[in-house]
Amino acid sequence: MFHILxxxxxxxxxxxxQAILEAERYTVSLAASxxxxxxxxxxxxxxxxxxxxxxxxxxxxxxxxTLRAARSDLPILMVSAKQLPSDIKxxxxxxxxxxxxxxxxxxxxxxxxxxxxxRARIVSERRIVIGCVTLDWDSLTVRRGTTEQVLPQKxxxxxxxxxxxxxxxxxxxxxxxxxxxxxxNTGWETVTVHIGRLRKRFEGWPEFEIVSVRGLGYKAVKHE
Numbered sequence: 001m002f003h004i005l006x007x008x009x010x011x012x013x014x015x016x017x018q019a020i021l022e023a024e025r026y027t028v029s030l031a032a033s034x035x036x037x038x039x040x041x042x043x044x045x046x047x048x049x050x051x052x053x054x055x056x057x058x059x060x061x062x063x064x065x066t067l068r069a070a071r072s073d074l075p076i077l078m079v080s081a082k083q084l085p086s087d088i089k090x091x092x093x094x095x096x097x098x099x100x101x102x103x104x105x106x107x108x109x110x111x112x113x114x115x116x117x118x119r120a121r122i123v124s125e126r127r128i129v130i131g132c133v134t135l136d137w138d139s140l141t142v143r144r145g146t147t148e149q150v151l152p153q154k155x156x157x158x159x160x161x162x163x164x165x166x167x168x169x170x171x172x173x174x175x176x177x178x179x180x181x182x183x184x185n186t187g188w189e190t191v192t193v194h195i196g197r198l199r200k201r202f203e204g205w206p207e208f209e210i211v212s213v214r215g216l217g218y219k220a221v222k223h224e
Contacts, residue, residue: 002117003027003045007037008052017050020106034058038066046074048117053080053091061094068095075116079104119164128163130222131207135160149201154179158194162210162220171217
């Protein structure tokens, strides 16, 4: 059972979020301020934080920076009435994982929470399962039934990145920075070469495919 912490200085909002989340069988804790939330985190295991931005004392931006400075990777979903692009950008710079503008659509909120928890689970377990296929980060292996392939590190990291965010388009530059590092002297053509190798390796595997998006980059598509 996932435990979600709702941080908002408005009591009615806290109670509304609690009702929505508990209806989906999440365990919910409430905090009226950033400082109260930090105290609670010291004694309670939390899987995700639903965070308001405009709060007295410590706002959502400062709370997020404080948490990230402590090297916490806890998923954070900011929910705010602030809707200017600069406000949303400030949230991501502070370290939030996602941002929604109030009033929120309940179904979309739950879908975003589900996606964040799924990604957090992938990070913690270091494993992705797609139908009969399992990617294991620690051994750099991709298994399907009795078939097992051990991939070169960069190939595995590239495939793992794409399958961690199925449907999301990554540019070649993004993938270069993520896998090879922003300071690498390797050209972006390397990404194209590695994508070609991955396609050849897993040609005929029905569970997933790597799709080229013309003029943009690549995305993974799952077929479970």
